Amino acid sequence: xxxxxxxxxxxxxxxxxxxxxxxxxxxxxxxxxxxxxxxxxxxxxxxxxxxxxxxxxxxxxxxxxxxxxxxxxxxxxxxxxxxxxxxxxxxxxxxxxxxxxxxxxxxxxxxxxxxxxxxxxxxxxxxxxxxxxxxxxxxxxxxxxxxxxxxxxxxxxxxxxxxxxxxxxxxxxxxxxxxxxxxxxxxxxxxxxxxxxxxxxxxxxxxxxxxxxxxxxxxxxxxxxxxxxxxxxxxxxxxxxxxxxxxxxxxxxxxxxxxxxxxxxxxxxxxxxxxxxxxxxxxxxxxxxxxxxxxxxxxxxxxxxxxxxxxxxxxxxxxxxxxxxxxxxxxxxxxxxxxxxxxxxxxxxxxxxxxxxxxxxxxxxxxxxxxxxxxxxxxxxxxxxxxxxxxxxxxxxxxxxxxxxxxxxxxxxxxxxxxxxxxxxxxxxxxxxxxxxxxxxxxxxxxxxxxxxxxxxxxxxxxxxxxxxxxxxxxxxxxxxxxxxxxxxxxxxxxxxxxxxxxxxxxxxxxxxxxxxxxxxxxxxxxxxxxxxxxxxxxxxxxxxxxxxxxxxxxxxxxxxxxxxxxxxxxxxxxxxxxxxxxxxxxxxxxxxxxxxxxxxxxxxxxxxxxxxxxxxxxxxxxxxxxxxxxxxxxxxxxxxxxxxxxxxxx
Amino acid sequence: xxxxxxxxxxxxxxxxxxxxxxxxxxxxxxxxxxxxxxxxxxxxxxxxxxxxxxxxxxxxxxxxxxxxxxxxxxxxxxxxxxxxxxxxxxxxxxxxxxxxxxxxxxxxxxxxxxxxxxxxxxxxxxxxxxxxxxxxxxxxxxxxxxxxxxxxxxxxxxxxx
Numbered sequence: 001x002x003x004x005x006x007x008x009x010x011x012x013x014x015x016x017x018x019x020x021x022x023x024x025x026x027x028x029x030x031x032x033x034x035x036x037x038x039x040x041x042x043x044x045x046x047x048x049x050x051x052x053x054x055x056x057x058x059x060x061x062x063x064x065x066x067x068x069x070x071x072x073x074x075x076x077x078x079x080x081x082x083x084x085x086x087x088x089x090x091x092x093x094x095x096x097x098x099x100x101x102x103x104x105x106x107x108x109x110x111x112x113x114x115x116x117x118x119x120x121x122x123x124x125x126x127x128x129x130x131x132x133x134x135x136x137x138x139x140x141x142x143x144x145x146x147x148x149x150x151x152x153x154x155x156x157x158x159x160x161x162x163x164x165x166x167x168x169x170x171x172x173x174x175x176x177x178x179x180x181x182x183x184x185x186x187x188x189x190x191x192x193x194x195x196x197x198x199x200x201x202x203x204x205x206x207x208x209x210x211x212x213x214x215x216x217x218x219x220x221x222x223x224x225x226x227x228x229x230x231x232x233x234x235x236x237x238x239x240x241x242x243x244x245x246x247x248x249x250x251x252x253x254x255x256x257x258x259x260x261x262x263x264x265x266x267x268x269x270x271x272x273x274x275x276x277x278x279x280x281x282x283x284x285x286x287x288x289x290x291x292x293x294x295x296x297x298x299x300x301x302x303x304x305x306x307x308x309x310x311x312x313x314x315x316x317x318x319x320x321x322x323x324x325x326x327x328x329x330x331x332x333x334x335x336x337x338x339x340x341x342x343x344x345x346x347x348x349x350x351x352x353x354x355x356x357x358x359x360x361x362x363x364x365x366x367x368x369x370x371x372x373x374x375x376x377x378x379x380x381x382x383x384x385x386x387x388x389x390x391x392x393x394x395x396x397x398x399x400x401x402x403x404x405x406x407x408x409x410x411x412x413x414x415x416x417x418x419x420x421x422x423x424x425x426x427x428x429x430x431x432x433x434x435x436x437x438x439x440x441x442x443x444x445x446x447x448x449x450x451x452x453x454x455x456x457x458x459x460x461x462x463x464x465x466x467x468x469x470x471x472x473x474x475x476x477x478x479x480x481x482x483x484x485x486x487x488x489x490x491x492x493x494x495x496x497x498x499x500x501x502x503x504x505x506x507x508x509x510x511x512x513x514x515x516x517x518x519x520x521x522x523x524x525x526x527x528x529x530x531x532x533x534x535x536x537x538x539x540x541x542x543x544x545x546x547x548x549x550x551x552x553x554x555x556x557x558x559x560x561x562x563x564x565x566x567x568x569x570x571x572x573x574x575x576x577x578x579x580x581x582x583x584x585x586x587x588x589x590x591x592x593x594x595x596x597x598x599x600x601x602x603x604x605x606x607x608x609x610x611x612x613x614x615x616x617x618x619x620x621x622x623x624x625x626x627x628x629x630x631x632x633x634x635x636x637x638x639x640x641x642x643x644x645x646x647x648x649x650x651x
Numbered sequence: 652x653x654x655x656x657x658x659x660x661x662x663x664x665x666x667x668x669x670x671x672x673x674x675x676x677x678x679x680x681x682x683x684x685x686x687x688x689x690x691x692x693x694x695x696x697x698x699x700x701x702x703x704x705x706x707x708x709x710x711x712x713x714x715x716x717x718x719x720x721x722x723x724x725x726x727x728x729x730x731x732x733x734x735x736x737x738x739x740x741x742x743x744x745x746x747x748x749x750x751x752x753x754x755x756x757x758x759x760x761x762x763x764x765x766x767x768x769x770x771x772x773x774x775x776x777x778x779x780x781x782x783x784x785x786x787x788x789x790x791x792x793x794x795x796x797x798x799x800x801x802x803x804x805x806x807x808x809x810x811x812x
Contacts, residue, residue, distance in 0.1 A: 344785065344786065344789075449810070452803075452807060557796060557799075560796070560799050560800055560803050561799060563803055563806070564718075564799045564802055564803060567721060567725075567802070567803075567806050568717065568718075568721050571720075571721045571724050571725065574724065574728065575724070578733065605710075605714050605717075608711075608788060608792055609792050609795055609796075609799070612788070612789045612792040612793070613792075613796070615789070616789075616793075
C-alpha cells in the first residue's frame with residue numbers, strides 16, 4: 001500500500017536549526033521540501049535568494065579525502081572481502097571532530113606524497129627524452145657544446161639516412177683539403193656527424209654539406225660528452241626510482257588509516273546532506289521556516305522532536321488538486337520484492353493505488369510459464385537463497401535476490417507442469433548412457449513442444465483473466481473516488497460485450513453481445529455536448545475492441561518464450577549426448593562440460609528476456625487499464641553511509 | 652540443363668535452408684555484436700570499470716546466431732545427417748525444409764543488426780546514467796521478441812516435416 005503522508009510546516013529559531021535537522025535525520029522519515037516550493041509568496045522572495053549554508057568547504061574536503069583514498073588503494077591494494085560486514089558505529093563516533101581532523105591531516109599528507117610522485121614522474125619523462133636525444137652521439141669523444149676556435153669551424157649535425165657519407169668524405173678530401181669528418185653513428189633515419197674545417201674553407205664546406213642535406217644541431221646546455229651526459233641522466237633516473245620507492249613506502253605506511261579515511265568521507269557526507277537540507281529551509285538572522293512531508297505512521301516521533309524546541313508547527317493532509325506527496329510503498333515480505341518492477345516503470349501517483357499486491361502473483365506466474373523448467377527454477381531459487389542468507393544482501397540487491405527465490409520457485413512448479421528438467425536432460429542421459437529411450441519426467445499437464453496450440457490458448461486465457469482483473473481494479477478506483485456510474489458505464493458495458501462474445505462462442509444466442517454493443521454506443525459518447533458527438537463518440541469507442549484484441553494476443557509471448565527456452569536447452573542436450581555417446585571414458589566428461597556451459601548460457605540469456613517480457617505485460621497491458629504513475633519516490637532526510645553502518649541510539 | 656536437376660535436388664534445397672538459417676542469422680549476430688563492441692570499446696577506454704556492463708550489452712544481439720544454429724541442428728537431426736545416411740527427399744520435401752528455415756534466417760539476420768544498434772545506443776546510457784542501464788537492456792530485448800517468434804515458427808515447421 002501507499003504510505004499516507006502529512007504535510008508539516010515548522011517555524012523555528014535559527015539557533016536550534018542544526019540540532020533539529022540532526023534529530024530529523026536520525027528519525028529518517030521526513031522529507032524536507034525544496035525551497036522553491038514555498039517561496040511563491042512575495043514576502044519570501046528576498047529570503048529565498050540568500051544562500052543559507054556554505055557547502056564549498058565540505059565539498060572540497062570530501063574531494064581531498066576521496067582522492068587520498070583512491071591513491072591509498074592504488075598503492076596498498078587492500079584485500080577486500082566481498083562477504084565482509086561493514087563496521088558498525090554510533091553517530092557520535094562517526095562525527096568525532098578529532099577523528100575527522102586526523103583523517104584530513106592524513107589525507108593532506110597522502111596527497112602531498114602524490115604530488116611529489118607526479119613531479120618525479122614528469123622529471124623522469126624529461127630525462128628519458130633527453131637521453132634518447134643524446135644516445136646517437138654516444139661514440140663522439142668531444143663534448144657536445146664544443147665551439148669553434150680562431151682557426152677551426154666545428155659543427156655538429158645530421159644528414160638524412162639516404163645521404164652517402166662515404167661519398168661525402170671522399171668529396172671533402174678532394175674539394176676542401178683542410179677538413180675532417182667524424183661519424184658519431186647512424187640509425188634508420190639519420191647519420192650523426194661532426195665536421196671540422198679551416199676558417200678559410202668554410203664557404204666551400206657549407207656548400208658541400210648543404211648538397212648532402214646536412215642540418216646543424218646545437219647542444220649548448222650539455223657541458224660534457226654525450227656518453228657522460230647520458231650516464232648522468234641514467235644516474236638521476238636511478239635516484240628518482242629510489243626516491244619514488246621511498247615515497248610509495250611512505251604512502252603505504254598510511255595503510256592502517258584507510259578505515260579512518262572511509263569514516264571521514266561518510267561523516268562529511270552526513271554533514272553535506274544536513275547542510276543541503278538546511279539549504280531548503282528559508283532562514284533569517286533569527287529564525288527559519290520549512291515545509292516537509294512526514295510519514296504519517298511516524299508522526300508521533302516527529303511531533304515529539306518538534307515539541308522539545310521552541311517552535312511553531314502544524315500538520316495537514318495533502319489535497320488531491322494542489323499537492324503531489326512523495327511515494328513510499330509498504331508491503332509484506334512476499335510482495336515487497338516486486339517494488340523493483342514498479343520502480344522501473346514509475347512509482348504510482350499518490351492518489352492512485354499501489355500496484356504491487358495486484359500484479360505480483362501474475363508476474364510470478366508469467367515468469368514461471370516463460371522460464372518453465374524444474375532444473376532452472378531450482379538453480380535460481382538456490383542462488384537467491386544463498387545470496388540472501390549467506391551474504392545478507394540488503395536494499396535493492398536484497399529485493400532482487402528475494403524476487404529470484406519467488407520466480408525460481410514458480411519456474412520450478414511450471415517445469416513440473418510441462419515436464420522439463422534442464423529441458424529433456426533425463427531422456428538424453430537415459431538414451432546416451434543407459435540405452436533407455438523411455439526415460440523422462442512426465443508432464444503433469446502436457447508437453448508444450450508436442451501441443452503448442454493448447455499452450456497458446458492457455459496463455460491467452462490467462463491474459464484475458466489479467467485484463468479483466470485490471471478493468472475491475474479501474475472500476476474499484478472509480479467507485480472509491482465516488483464515481484460509481486462511471487464504473488458501471490465504462491467497465492460494465494465492456495464486460496457485457498465480453499460476456500456476449502463468450503456466450504456466442506459457447507453456442508448461445510447473440511443477444512447479449514448486441515446488448516453490449518448497444519451499451520457501449522449509448523454510454524461512451526456521454527461527455528460530448530451535442531447528440532451527434534454523443535453518437536459518434538460511442539460508435540468510435542467500438543474501435544477499442546481492436547485494442548483489447550491486441551492486448552490479449554500480446555500474451556502469446558508467454559508461449560513463445562516458454563517453448564524457445566525448452567528448444568534451445570534440448571539442442572544443448574542433444575550436442576552433449578552426441579559427444580557423450582562417442583566414447584566410454586571421456587564421453588561423460590565431454591557431456592558434463594557441454595551440458596554445464598550450454599545450460600548456463602541458456603539460463604543467462606533467458607532470464608533477461610523472461611524478466612523483461614514478464615514486466616512488459618504488466619507495464620503495457622495491465623497498467624494500461626488503471627494505473628497512473630508519475631509519483632516521486634520518498635527521499636527522507638536520512639543517514640546515508642557508504643563504508644560504515646550506524647547503530648540507532650535511542651533518544 | 653541436366654545439371655540443374657542434379658543440383659536442385661530435395662536434399663540440396665534442405666541443406667540450403669540449413670545454410671541460410673545458420674549463415675544469415677550468424678551474419679546478423681556478428682554484425683550486431685560488432686556494432687555494440689565498437690561503441691563499447693570507446694566507453695571502455697574512458698572507464699575500464701564498466702567492462703561488465705558493456706559485456707552484457709554486447710552479448711544481447713548474439714542470440715539470433717544461436718537461434719539460427721538451433722534450427723539448423725534440428726533440421727540436420729530430422730534429415731538424419733549425423734547418422735551418416737541422410738534421408739532422400741523429393742524436390743517438394745526439400746523445398747519445404749528451405750521454407751521452414753527462412754523465418755529465422757531472415758528475421759535473425761535483420762533483427763540482430765537492429766538490436767545491435769539499440770544496444771550500442773544503450774552504451775550511452777551506461778556512460779551518462781549507469782543506474783539506468785537495465786532500461787537500455789529492456790529496450791534491446793524488445794527487439795529480440797521477433798527473433799523468438801521466428802525461431803518458434805521455424806522449429807514447429809521443421810518438427811512437423
